Amino acid sequence: LFTNVLEAKPRARKAVGHLLDAALNEDILSTEAFLSGFKMIVEAAPDYAIDILLIWQYIGEIIGAFIGAPTSNMSLLKPILECVPDDKSKQLFQFIMQYATEFSEALEDLATFRTSSFDQQAIIVRELFTNVLEAKPRARKAVGHLLDAALNEDILSTEAFLSGFKMIVEAAPDYAVDIPLIWQYIGEIIGAFIGAPTSNMSLLKPILECVPEDKSKQLFQFIMRYATEFSSRSRIQNFWQSSGFTLNDLIKSDLIDSSFSNEYDWLFDTPEVESPAPQSKESNSPRADPQLVKLFKSVNDQSTTVTDPEIITYIREHMDPNEKFYIRNIVLSYLEACLINRDPHKKIQEDIAKKRMTILNAIIEHKPEAEIQAVYAIQNFVNKLEHPPKMARLLFDIFYDEECVSEDAFFEWLKHPDQSETEGHAVVEMSTKDFFTWLQQAETEVEEGEEEEGN
Incomplete structure (x- = not known):
């Protein structure tokens, strides 16, 4: 994990720090194994330093993210530094402290506002929500985890948290004028809060009691969706069963139909290890979603006005992010919508392609693996045609110009093709040769410009 990101972008090193934190908390890695693996990196550092001059900074960046992750790993700082040569320990310590993540900084900042005033604590909760309602998903997730930590550190009381949450709920109809997905975003924050390392499931009932009856079911669905996404289904199942809740405890009985009950049967199941069921050929292959294709196409339909948020909501509610081809299926649906198929001529309708790209950006969120899957979707689509x-x-240009797929993702697709995705790869590679030549030239010009500025 360390070696794979030493020469990557900073966000990759931060992600590895958080991944290591999660792996230790889920007992995927033992503390002893973590320290042993870290020691291997330290021992190899002098060799790495020949090509990676900032090796200790990058190691500090990863450990900084690990130390500052949602669960406290500060107790491991001493054994971590004991693995490091004396002449490097001070330097590494400084880097670790420097690169402690925004989470730990945010908690520290929040602690400076520590107040015994119930009303002021409630206002802090309200402001934490409002500040991220229109931010990126990771910001809402961070606030959910921050609220969890603030309650555990006694910076906020449970009563003040619920009071602040109630303020948000009461203001939700006004927010909805400009933020149509307000309940989804609230659910995203509470989902992260419920799925945080410490169990907050017991607060789910008083949380939902703050919500109008006609919104409680919808909010519950969003909360559970994001709780499992940010944590895991098994952990949420354990939290739920420990709480002793039934669906009737949280949702009015007349709102619970058989479909809703079936959707959450898993909460009551006995946890067990299941062997994966054989998948159909269809589910093993990327495919466009017919309804999503129609929604994407609606940009030019004068009789209907389907907004980007409505399409994103459809994706969230009808497509499973855990499915292998989740990103690819969305991109294929988008590409199908952009296609003008008048045999023998097949063309891309560029107005749809550019107008609906905001949706792909919102789903892909500059995640490297998602970006690569988008490129493979283009490969699949063009090969099929x-x-x-x-x-x-043309599609490579559009995805690059609209900042949906990064230069790094395109080169990853080019230089390290997935051996299970070779069909059509060589032909697409040949037809996009000029694109990659242009990218390389642009990169060279930037590097030369930076060198001139440095001189």
């Missing part, structure tokens, strides 16, 4: 002239190049 038997490689119409210039189509792959």
Whole structure:
């Protein structure tokens, strides 16, 4: 994990720090194994330093993210530094402290506002929510975890948390005018809160009691969706069963139909290890979603006005992010919507392609693996159409220009092709040769410009 990101972008090192934190908390890694693996990195550091001059800074970046992760790993700082040569320990300690993540900094900042005033604590909760309602998903997740930590550190009381949450709920109808997905975003924050390392499931009932009856079911669904996404289904199942709740405890009985009950049967199941069921050929292959294709196409339909948030909501509610081809299926649906198929000519309708790109950006969120899957979706799509002239190049240009797929992702697709995805790869590679030549030239010009500025 360390070696794979030493020369990557900072966000990759931060992600590895958080991943290591999660792995220790889920007992995927033992503390002893973590320290042993870290010691291997330290011992190899002098060799790495030949090519990676900032090796200790990058190690500090990873450990900083690990130390500052949602659960406290500060107790491991001493054995971590004991693995490091004396002449490097001070330097590494400084880097670790420097790169402690925004989470720990935010908690520290929140602690400076520590107040015994119930009303002021409630206002802090309200402001934490409002500040991220229109931010990126990771910000809402961070606030959910921050609220969990603040309650555990006694910076906020449970009563003040619920009071602040009630303020948000009461203001929700006004927010909804400009933020149509207000309940989804609230559910995202509470989902992260419920799925945080410490169990807050017992607060789910008083949380939902703050919510109007006509919104409680919808909010519950969003909360459970994001709780499992940010944590895991097994952990949420354990939290739920420990709470002793039934669905009737949280949702009015007349709102609970058989479909809703079936959706949450897993909460009551006995946890067990299941062997994976054989998948159908269809589920093993990427495919466009017919309804999503229609929604994407609606940009040019004068009789209907389907907004981007509505399409994103459809994706969230009808497509499983845990499915292998989740990203690819969405991108394929988008590409199908952009296609003008008038045999023998097949073209991309660029107005749809550009107008709906905001949706792909919102789903992909600059995640490297998701970006790579988007490129493979283009490969699958163009290959299925038997490689119409210039189509792959046009799509590469659009995805790059609209900042949906990064330069790094395109080069990853080019240089390290997935051996299970070779069909059509070589042809697309040839047809986009000019695109990659242009990217390399642009990169060279930037590097030369930086060198000139440095001189």
